[in-house]
Amino acid sequence: MATVVVQQQALRHSTPPPSSIPSALSVNRRSSPIPNKHLPVCPTGPSSSESLRETPAQRTTNDQTSSLLYPADGFVRISCPPAPNIYAIDAETLSSALDHMAAQPLPDPSQMFPWLHGLHPDNHLQLGFFSGRKKSLRRAPKCWRGITVVKLGGDLSKARIKGAVAPSEVISPSSRFLMADPPEGFSVRNFHIQTAKLAAMSDIVVYAEDGASKSELLALAEDFAMAQQAWRMKNDPLQERPTYNTFVVTSSFHHIEKKLPQLVAINSLGQLTGRVMDFSQWERLEMCSMSRASEISTNVWLGPTPDYMLRPGVCDEPETVPYDLMIEASDLASIPGPRFLATLDAKLESAPQRMEFPSSGSIVLPSGHTREVEDLVATIRWIYYLAHPEPTEVADRDGDIAMTHQEKKARRVFIHCADGYTESSLLAVAYFMFAEGVPAHEAWLRLHREKGRNFFAYPTDVAFLSHVQPRLLQESPVTRSSDPSEIWDPNWFLKMDGSLPSRILPWLYLGNLNHANNPDLLWELGIRRVLSIGEPVSWSSEARDKWGKDNLMYIDNVQDNGIDPLWQEIDRCLEFLEHEKKEGMATLVHCRVGVSRSASICIAEVMKTQGLSFPRAYCFVRARRLNVIIQPHLRFVYELLQWEESQMKKRGPLKRELEWPTVAREIALLNKPYSRT
Structure with a gap:
């Protein structure tokens, strides 16, 4: 069957997304009145003090993330006055800077949200829900310092460095960073705006494939340096935050391919190298493995x-x-x-x-x-x-x-x-x-x-x-x-x-509230425990007695509203999952639709038990959710990346596989074929 949307607004697909990578993600161009209206909508919870509890790792300062590109004093300036400062960088230094960034903890969610949701000054619906009259919540956080790699020309189908984006994804023809926030509608899943939002608070590194015009590359770098100056004048007139700089890669792409293959996502021939995790390819691999x-x-x-x-x-x-x-x-x-x-x-x-x-x-x-x-x-x-x-x-x-x-x-x-099923x-x-x-x-x-x-059956x-x-x-x-x-x-x-709950692992099923309210079906499948995230089951007293109260857990303080944190519940949920798998039984994890809250817990379980990074665990669960597209909202995904950091630190040094803007961009691209406008 073709792509359909079924009750509870769960997005379903029947074939994997295309493997080709679009040259750009459209941002803030003729936004629909209700962005992401095809994605699941769950009742919003109150924005109470209980909902605003933060993670144990909350920072107490607004210090920026450490970067090897700041300050730029040690780099050679290649622009001439009065042009803005532009610096040269070789591929080895870029590689070290990206590795250093991957080892820095993400800022606490309280410092990044609700700003990351997209708070356009004209979007009264979004503003009213997330910030009310608190103008301070609308200001760009001072704690973020990223690295945005931009390829001249924007053709990302070949010669692509890890995380590279097209110029049109982040900058306008008038040399200004794009205003990414949607001017109307409401959404907690604005993954497509993250690259543009955070590029303005990043050091920009531009490069070109071999044979490109050096003058055009320098002109592109000047455009970004001018955009950085304009953004600073508007958003940081008192110069309270460190300067963001623009760099030009002086190494050839051939040199990068030969000496630093770990940086190359797509080679000069347009082939995926496999050295950089690609969401679309990994989802396809997981789907073929599963089916x-x-x-x-x-x-x-x-x-x-x-x-x-x-x-x-x-x-x-x-x-x-x-x-x-x-x-x-x-x-x-x-x-x-x-x-x-x-x-x-x-x-x-x-x-x-x-x-x-x-x-x-x-x-x-x-x-x-x-x-x-x-x-x-x-x-x-x-x-x-x-x-x-x-x-x-x-x-x-x-x-x-x-x-x-x-x-x-x-x-x-x-x-x-x-897809095989x-x-x-x-x-x-x-x-x-x-x-x-x-x-x-x-x-x-x-x-x-x-x-x-x-x-999957209808x-x-x-x-x-x-x-x-x-x-x-x-x-x-x-x-x-x-x-x-x-x-x-x-x-x-x-x-x-027609549909059964999705078997993610032998001991782990992911489903919706309808699945959870069919205890006889669960019993036939060998499921003996139920973990309810924000949505209680409606069972008879006889069914509850048969299963036993210790086999039912209800997490009652997490709504799918982009405000309620999930962090403090993850470890408790995973501990509950641990019990039955030792006995050869399974647990159903569910929320209302089975795509956001419960999917987030399943992703964490896969990360923990299979030793996968968040991007790979995300695709693992996504492929096994069958026709329903899992879609944890922005804050849940961000918190899962932060939870991954805590797990890495237990095993050794921290090193994220992909950075937040890249993760968000790839999720947006995966969902683009199924989006409704």
Whole structure:
């Protein structure tokens, strides 16, 4: 199915984002009245003193983060008066400066928020919610000092240094830093404005790929130096903060590639180096790892579309395909008829074949016509007998009397779609019901638990499969002698919307409030504990007694409002998760939608138990949340980066993999294909 938005405004996707990197993120250009309206909205909590509690690591001063680029006294000035100061920097010094910055603690959230949310002077809705009449909260914090790397020309598809951005992302043609704050609407997920907001409070380092004009590079540096002067006159007229400077990289990109490969995200040929974490690539890797092809029934596999089919030209088609029949689930397909199947069956004798089948969510209950149902059953029966061929009788040499049996070759069938679990779920569940002779609810559980498959189905799929269940079981070679009318759907199946909570780790599930309020479903999945973040469950007293009060935890002081901190709850939540995984059981973590508060806790658990950095843990959880796009808001992401620092310090020296502006920019780019304007 195509991208859809379902109840509770959870954003879903069916295919991974494009791997190409846009040249720029648009900032403050024709902003929609309600920015990020496609993202989940949860009730806001009061901005009370309880909500404004800060982390234990809160700083008591406004000292700027230490930087190797300040002061600039030791650098050679390459601009001539009266032009603004511009300094030369070689690649080795830049590398050391970036490493030094990665080892500096992030400023406390109380110093950066709500300013990072975007407080445009004309945006009364945003201002009223976050700052009221406190003008001091609207001022740029004095504690931040970053490094923004800018590439001349803005083509980031090749010769890209780690964290580099295009000039148009941060500066206007009039040599002024962009006003990034949205002038209208309300959002706590303004990831796309972070690069521009923080560039003005950063040292700027400009570079160019080999062969570029040196005069154009110097002109770009002058534009940034002028922008820094203009910003200082407007925002720091008393010169209370240290000066921000502009630098030009004097080393060639060839030198950087050869001597400092750890700085290169994309090489001069336009290839990802793998030395710098790329969100889109890592999400794709995690998605393929999670949904890799596996056998769900004899000779029938389920998994993602191979790269040579998904992105033609990226890699060559293999000479030998391991499957005889590849069935792609597609929005544009219709259920094949008998003639098509007969033609395809004959072609299978000479070469592997491909066919299409309607995707999940695209088939609705028939309105009095059963031809569609009959064609579906016939297709599934045909697939089954390809995978389980019946022996055929062969006549002897003298006549037509059957003397022996000759077995036909069993065909290997592969059901696939782009992500390996969305469009293909309807066909996979229906086939499993037929091949294994089980009702829909049992197919759901066995595919998930026994076969280890994460899959996603729509509410229409539940209704359709319940409707065709008698026919599938009547035709099934396993249940032909049984009475399909005796099959009944348990209460937990009738209450579900098609989706199961997302299995993040064997002991960790992420879900929404509907999942949490279906305790019988959770029990069937082997879940024995529930961690509720800001949203209590509505269970009967009998259900609570069955589970035991020690297996339910409710965190009641965290709302998804961009104000309430999560920091003080993370360790307590992770301690709760520790209990059942030692016993081979699982815990469900949920909030209202399962994308922000609960997703943040799951990210922390993945960071802790899998030893992953925040960016990698974010993509790990994002890929396994299936069709719902996780979206912790700005403050939660910032706090998770700070929590990561505390974990690093326990193991050794601090060194972030990516900086806050880069993390925010990459999250914005991941979400851009699914954004609504």
